[in-house]
Amino acid sequence: MFFVIKRLETDLINKLKGKGWFNMKKLKKSSICLLLVLLIVGSLSACGKKEELPESNTSTDSIPQGNEVHKDVITIGIDNEPNSYHPYNATSTSGDKVFDFIYDRLVYTSFDGSFSPRLADSWESSDDGKIIKFHLNPNVKWHDGEPFTAQDMVFAAHVGTAPESTVTRRSYFSALDGTDDSGVCNDFEKLGVVAVDDHTLEYHFKNPMAESTFLSIDAQRYYPIPYHILKDVPMSEMEKSEYWQHPIGTGAFIFDNMISGESITVLANKDYFLGTPNVERVVFKPMSTANYSAALMSGELDCVIDDVPLSDLSLLESTPGIVAESRPSMKYTYMTINCEKEYFKDVRVRKAFSMAINRSEIINQGLYGNGILAVSPLNPDNPYFNKDIAVDPYNPNEAKKLLEEAGWDFDREITFVSYNTNVAREAATLIIQQNLADIGVKVKIQMVDWPTLIVMAREGQSDLSILGGAGSLDPDDSRVLMQPNGAQNFCNFTDSRYYELAQRGRNALTTEEKMEIYKEYQQLLYDEPTYIWLYHDNAAPVYKDTIQNIPADDFIHLNFKAHEWTFTE
Amino acid sequence: MSNYIIRRTALAIITFFGITMLVYFMSTLAPGSPLDALLADPGMTKEEVVRRSAELGLDKPVYIQYFKWLNELLHGNMGYSYTSYRPVVDVVTERIAATLVLTVSAIVLSYIIGIPLGIISSLKPYSILDYIMSTLAFIMSGVPGFFLGMMLIYIFSVKLKILPFGGMYDASGATDLLVLIKHLVLPTFAIAIPEIGKVMRHVRSNMLEVLTEDYVKTARAKGVKEWGVIIIHAFRNTLIPIITIFSGSFPFMIGGSVVVERVFGWPGLGTLMINSITSRDYPIIMGISVIVAIVVLATNLLVDILYAYLDPRITYN
Numbered sequence: 001m002f003f004v005i006k007r008l009e010t011d012l013i014n015k016l017k018g019k020g021w022f023n024m025k026k027l028k029k030s031s032i033c034l035l036l037v038l039l040i041v042g043s044l045s046a047c048g049k050k051e052e053l054p055e056s057n058t059s060t061d062s063i064p065q066g067n068e069v070h071k072d073v074i075t076i077g078i079d080n081e082p083n084s085y086h087p088y089n090a091t092s093t094s095g096d097k098v099f100d101f102i103y104d105r106l107v108y109t110s111f112d113g114s115f116s117p118r119l120a121d122s123w124e125s126s127d128d129g130k131i132i133k134f135h136l137n138p139n140v141k142w143h144d145g146e147p148f149t150a151q152d153m154v155f156a157a158h159v160g161t162a163p164e165s166t167v168t169r170r171s172y173f174s175a176l177d178g179t180d181d182s183g184v185c186n187d188f189e190k191l192g193v194v195a196v197d198d199h200t201l202e203y204h205f206k207n208p209m210a211e212s213t214f215l216s217i218d219a220q221r222y223y224p225i226p227y228h229i230l231k232d233v234p235m236s237e238m239e240k241s242e243y244w245q246h247p248i249g250t251g252a253f254i255f256d257n258m259i260s261g262e263s264i265t266v267l268a269n270k271d272y273f274l275g276t277p278n279v280e281r282v283v284f285k286p287m288s289t290a291n292y293s294a295a296l297m298s299g300e301l302d303c304v305i306d307d308v309p310l311s312d313l314s315l316l317e318s319t320p321g322i323v324a325e326s327r328p329s330m331k332y333t334y335m336t337i338n339c340e341k342e343y344f345k346d347v348r349v350r351k352a353f354s355m356a357i358n359r360s361e362i363i364n365q366g367l368y369g370n371g372i373l374a375v376s377p378l379n380p381d382n383p384y385f386n387k388d389i390a391v392d393p394y395n396p397n398e399a400k401k402l403l404e405e406a407g408w409d410f411d412r413e414i415t416f417v418s419y420n421t422n423v424a425r426e427a428a429t430l431i432i433q434q435n436l437a438d439i440g441v442k443v444k445i446q447m448v449d450w451p452t453l454i455v456m457a458r459e460g461q462s463d464l465s466i467l468g469g470a471g472s473l474d475p476d477d478s479r480v481l482m483q484p485n486g487a488q489n490f491c492n493f494t495d496s497r498y499y500e501l502a503q504r505g506r507n508a509l510t511t512e513e514k515m516e517i518y519k520e521y522q523q524l525l526y527d528e529p530t531y532i533w534l535y536h537d538n539a540a541p542v543y544k545d546t547i548q549n550i551p552a553d554d555f556i557h558l559n560f561k562a563h564e565w566t567f568t569e
Numbered sequence: 570m571s572n573y574i575i576r577r578t579a580l581a582i583i584t585f586f587g588i589t590m591l592v593y594f595m596s597t598l599a600p601g602s603p604l605d606a607l608l609a610d611p612g613m614t615k616e617e618v619v620r621r622s623a624e625l626g627l628d629k630p631v632y633i634q635y636f637k638w639l640n641e642l643l644h645g646n647m648g649y650s651y652t653s654y655r656p657v658v659d660v661v662t663e664r665i666a667a668t669l670v671l672t673v674s675a676i677v678l679s680y681i682i683g684i685p686l687g688i689i690s691s692l693k694p695y696s697i698l699d700y701i702m703s704t705l706a707f708i709m710s711g712v713p714g715f716f717l718g719m720m721l722i723y724i725f726s727v728k729l730k731i732l733p734f735g736g737m738y739d740a741s742g743a744t745d746l747l748v749l750i751k752h753l754v755l756p757t758f759a760i761a762i763p764e765i766g767k768v769m770r771h772v773r774s775n776m777l778e779v780l781t782e783d784y785v786k787t788a789r790a791k792g793v794k795e796w797g798v799i800i801i802h803a804f805r806n807t808l809i810p811i812i813t814i815f816s817g818s819f820p821f822m823i824g825g826s827v828v829v830e831r832v833f834g835w836p837g838l839g840t841l842m843i844n845s846i847t848s849r850d851y852p853i854i855m856g857i858s859v860i861v862a863i864v865v866l867a868t869n870l871l872v873d874i875l876y877a878y879l880d881p882r883i884t885y886n
Contacts, residue, residue, distance in 0.1 A: 075740045080844065083652040091652055091848065166621065166654075171612025182617040239654040260663050261836025262736045283740040287834040291722070291735070298726040300735045451601025451849055480612050487613045 071279040071567040074302040074547070077295055081264060081286040085247045085255070087223035088160045088167040089239055093470065096221075096558045097305055098284055101266050103223045103249035106134055106153075107215050108561075111553040113383065113473045115215050118274075119148065119224065119250065120201075123215075129208030129509040136199040139273040143248040143255075146228050150195035155227040157193040161185035162235035172221045175214070177204040208507050210514060216474045220558070224250060252277050252563035261286065277563045296322055296542055303543035305555055309423060310370045313540050321545055326370040329539035329556045330471030332377045332478075333425060335432065335532040339493035340460045343412065350529045351392070352402035356439045357432055358394045359534055366427030367537050374533035376522040377469065377478035384475045384515060386522035400439040413442040414463035417456050420447050424537060425466045432464075457490040465490065470556075471536075475518045476506045481531065491530040498524060577873055581866040589642075592858040593635045596851055602627060603651040603849045625651065638855060647859070648852040657856035660841070665860055667737060668837030670749075671830070672822050674757045676815070679764035684811070686765070687772025688804060694777055702769065709766030714825050718759040718832035725755060735834045756833040760826055764818060771814050775807035782806070808879055816872040820865040 082095035087103060090096060106120040120134040140148040159165060161173045163184050170183035177192025178185050185191045192204030203214070226248060233241050247255055252274065253266035264284040268277040287295060293312040295301040297319055308316060308324070316324035337344050337353065344350060359373045373391045378384055403410075418429035426447075433443045443464070448456065457465040467490060471477055479502035480488045484495070501521040508514040525531070541552045549566045551559065603625065604618050622628045626637065641648055647657035690702040725732040737752050738744050779785065780803050788802045789795075823838075830839030838857050845853035 073740050073742075083848070084654060086654075089654070166624065168610050170617065171610045171614070174612055182614045182620075183612070184617075240649060244654075259738075259836065260660065261667070261834075261840050262738065263740070265742070281740075281742075283742075285735055285740075285834065287735055288831055291832070291834060294722050294727050295735050298722075298730055298734070300726070300733055300739075448600070449847060451605045451847065452599070454605050455600045455602070485615065487615050487618060 067568055068278070068548075068566050069569055073281040073283060074279050074567075075283045075285055075300065077292050077301045077304040077306065078284050078286050079289050079306050081258070081261065081284070084239070085244045085258075086167075086239055087221075087225075088156075088165075088169045091168055093558065094286075094306075097560070098264055098266075099223060099249075100251070100558055100560050101253040101282060101562055102247065102251045102255050104140070104251050105222060106219050108559045109216050109220065109473070109554075109557040110551075110559065111556065113212075113216075115212075119153075123211070125211040129210060129507075130205050132203050132205075132209075132211060132214055133196075134201045134203075136201060137273060138199050140250050141271060141273065142226055142228075142250055143269060144226075144229075145271075146226070147198075148224060148250050149198040149227075150201040151198070151227045152224040153201050153222065154193050154195045155231065156223060156225040157191060158185075158188055159225055159230075159235065159238055161188075161191060162238075164234070164236035165238050167239075169221050172218050175205050175207070175209060175218055177206055179206075208509055210506075210509050210511075212511075213474050213476050213506055216472055216557075217476055253282055256281070272563055274563055278566050279562075282562065292542070296544075303541075303547060303550075305541055305560060307540040308542050310368050310537070310540060311423060313368065313370060316542055322542060323545050323547075323552075324540065324542040325552070326538040326540055327553055327556075328372075328379065328381060329536065330379050330382070330473065330477075331468060331539070331556075332374050332379070332471050332536050333428065333466065333468040333534045334374070334377075335428075335534060336457050336462075336465045336467060336490040337530060337532065338457075338460050338463050339491045339495075339530055341463060343409070344463070346406045347528045348402045348406040349408060350532070352399040352406070352408075352439070353436065353441075354392045354529055354532045355395045355402070356399035356435050356441075357532065357534070358435050359391060360394070362424075362428045362431050363535055365431060366424040367535065370538040370540065371424075371535045374535050376525050376533055377471065377481075378475055378518075378522065379471065379536045382473060382475070383511075384518045386519045386526075388519070389522060389526040396435070396439050403439060403441070408441070410440045410442075413444055415446055416443050416464040416466075417446045417448055417453050417462035418466050419450050419453050421450065425468070428534060429466055432466075454490075458487065458492075460492050466534075468537075475514075475521070476502065479503065479506060493530045495528075495530075498530070573877075574870075574874065577870050581870055585862050585866055586639075588862045589639065589855065589859060590635065593638065593851070593855060594631060596846070596849070596854050597631050597634065599849075601849050603851065605849065638852075642855075642859070647856050650853050651850045652848050652853075657852045660853060661838070661856040661860055664836060664838050664841050667835060668823065668826060668830070668839065669864075671753065671756055671760065671835055671837060672819075672826055674753055675760035675764065675822055675826075676819065678757055679761040679768055680811075680815075682761070683765040683768025684772050687769040688776055688799065690769060691773040691776035691780065692799070699773075703773070706766040706769040706773075709762050710764075710770065711766070712763055714759055714763060715828045715832050717762055718756070718829050721755045721759055722832070736836055756826075756829050756835050759829045759832070760822055763825075764822065767818070768811070768814065771810060772807060775810045776803060779803045779806045809876065812872055812875060812879070816869050819868050820861075823861055823865065 078094050078097055080092060080094040082098050083089070083091050084095070087099050090099070104119045106118065107115045107123065108118050109115055117137070119136055119140055121137045123132060123134045125132045136148070136150055142148055157173060157176070160167055160170055161179055161183055163186060172183065173179055174181055174183035178187065178190035194202040194204065196202055230238070230241065230243060249255070252269050252272045254269050256265040256267045258264045266282050268280050270276050285301065289306065289309055292301065292304045292308045293316055296304065296316065313324055313326055316322050337350050339345065363369060363371045363373065372380065375389055375391045376386070416429060416433060418425060420426050429445055433445055436443050453465055456462040457467070469477065479499065480486060481490065482498035482502050483489055484493065484499060498521070501517060501524065505514055505517040505521060508517055539556050541555050543550060546568050547565055548568065549564050551561050554561070604621055604627070626634060638648070649656055650660055653660065686702060690699050693699055722734045726734045732754050733739060733752050734755050738748050785798060785802050788798045793802070826837065827839035827842055829835070830837045831843055838861065841853065842857050845857065
């Protein structure tokens with residue numbers, strides 16, 4: 001939106017300049033006169049308050065001098081406040097962004113796929129891949145001063161798997177011994193998580209699992225829960241406990257307060273085992289992503305750890321004092337094809353649709369060039385990417401020929417369900433509609449909200465829909481999309497070959513074995529598409545240049561390392 | 570008088586239950602369900618969905634769900650949020666103050682500015698000043714709140730950097746009145762500007778009508794000063810139509826604040842409502858509807874009573 005307003009302003013100024021009417025001083029003066037009332041009220045309210053402004057409201061034009069300072073407060077924009085501070089009840093990654101400041105996890109992932117210790121000092125897997133043992137850092141303490149122990153991780157697993165609890169992240173435990181396919185455990189004695197001693201923790205799996213798969217996927221959602229505080233709370237009452245209004249963690253920041261819809265404030269943990277953070281307070285401000293740019297430019301935000309709208313990126317890049325850079329991510333966006341429908345059962349039809357889509361145009365128009373073409377859920381930079389396959393070239397003639405061969409009824413009108421809160425996907429929907437029209441396929445677009453889209457895709461009420469995934473370095477991330485009758489099989493196909501390959505990949509222990517399996521998996525996805533992979537959109541975190549040592553590339557793994565950020569005036 | 574109040578209150582109660590029924594059925598019959606939040610769990614199985622559905626009572630017919638909810642409401646229990654697991658009454662009440670502050674400020678501002686401008690415009694009808702003001706009023710009442718909001722943010726926050734726009738308070742942690750007023754300015758104007766236009770137009774047309782009445786001519790003939798004629802004799806008689814606009818605009822402004830709250834990150838019921846609808850959090854949707862319905866119905870009731878107070882010709886019968 002601000003990109004549009006800025007462009008309007010520039011066009012207007014250029015036109016006025018062309019006619020010799022433009023005089024910046026006069027223009028500003030008239031604007032101010034016209035909006036006098038607003039100015040008076042604003043100025044009055046600002047009177048005498050300047051000295052109370054937080055440091056975060058200083059000019060964005062300031063140039064870092066290289067002198068590090070201890071910052072009083074920074075503000076971070078997030079797209080939504082966490083629905084709950086119960087880490088196993090988060091319904092979106094907005095929660096994880098705040099959790100990462102309050103809680104710690106066992107191990108952290110970097111952009112290059114390497115793992116770094118946090119709650120765990122070290123780890124090792126058994127030869128058969130069915131047990132992973134963590135040696136926990138003995139210096140970690142809860143914010144109330146109590147020592148963190150393996151029992152806290154065991155208790156967290158109990159909370160996550162208890163049949164009486166209503167957590168939203170149960171399936172992350174479904175690989176553990178003693179759980180069913182949903183991740184429910186009816187007997188904690190049999191649950192595959194064991195506190196060997198205070199600082200040694202073991203996870204036991206039903207099936208062999210590569211260490212890297214567990215660390216980069218399942219363990220990324222394993223947050224500790226303080227056993228010493230919550231041990232007496234019945235599992236059925238856990239979510240409703242008052243404790244979650246003021247939780248404690250082991251992280252670099254201590255939860256201070258939350259004003260619903262307004263802000264979440266966390267304070268530096270001066271006893272943090274990895275060192276005291278360089279900022280006293282961090283204030284998270286939930287706001288519409290469309291407002292990120294304005295808030296950064298006006299100085300109301302210091303940092304956006306989500307992605308700013310890609311349409312605003314060039315504007316921010318040219319704004320002094322702001323670091324804005326489009327960075328590769330593992331995210332992927334795909335179009336679903338409802339394989340339940342008879343007319344989509346022929347693979348030639350699905351292949352024709354893939355060939356008819358001009359992905360480059362989507363990237364240029366919808367992502368403003370900030371993305372790459374997708375041929376599978378894996379980004380070409382992923383070590384498991386199959387280099388033998390390439391994106392179907394945009395070829396409408398060949399696509400139409402394939403459709404004719406498959407006996408496509410060109411009088412048929414199909415429904416494409418999309419939603420309008422994601423600018424790039426909205427643009428992609430329109431381009432795809434036009435691309436398919438070019439080969440004679442009639443497409444009716446239906447714009448709905450996200451929950452409606454999910455239901456329509458899952459229940460087979462749409463022909464096509466557009467969705468996306470966060471991705472991971474481990475290819476196991478897309479497995480859930482392939483499960484016949486699975487809740488996330490949005491193409492509703494019953495062919496089990498895709499899922500079996502993904503499952504084999506999950507259970508493979510060596511990199512070579514995984515490479516071979518995932519190569520075959522991607523080849524199948526390419527030869528006999530169910531999902532049409534469209535693009536990998538770039539990540540776009542933005543922050544002021546007064547913040548340094550900020551691992552922006554690692555943000556895609558929810559790895560913010562805020563205790564290491566440094567600040568200059 | 571008391572009979573009238575009782576009758577109007579009874580009607581308001583019936584309307585209230587009608588509203589709750591309508592909102593409940595509309596929200597639950599829309600596609601999607603609170604269980605979609607479970608999709609945050611990538612490996613969720615269909616068995617888990619069925620289990621949760623039964624747990625929340627979502628497997629029952631909608632009318633049973635509604636009466637169960639109503640029964641709880643009549644016992645003073647608005648339930649728990651499906652997403653945050655917090656009591657609905659807590660979640661809603663901590664947001665309502667922000668919405669009321671914003672809406673009431675916008676109403677006060679729109680009437681303080683709109684009424685004098687409408688009167689001025691009516692004093693010299695069809696003059697250049699009148700044309701300018703009428704055109705301005707027309708433009709103001711037609712500008713969408715979200716667009717106006719974005720423009721205000723761009724001018725006053727981004728370019729001039731004199732007013733903040735994100736939320737009610739800044740990151741300093743100060744929650745005093747001045748900080749609040751500073752944050753209140755832009756969203757208040759975003760809601761009030763379209764309303765100012767409407768008020769100006771209504772006041773102008775009513776004043777034009779009243780100024781031709783015999784009692785105004787009589788007042789002038791008796792030598793009453795012009796300001797007295799306008800304020801005491803003419804304007805007083807335009808109050809009824811103005812109150813009528815007010816009673817209609819109050820619920821509209823609460824509704825309009827939903828969009829403006831989203832644009833300005835104002836922590837009121839609007840942003841909560843949008844999030845609740847997106848996550849199909851029925852208890853919160855119903856909680857907000859109940860509170861807003863009570864506020865609006867109570868306002869309308871007060872306005873009805875005020876009519877008769879201001880114009881003795883209106884009887885309670």
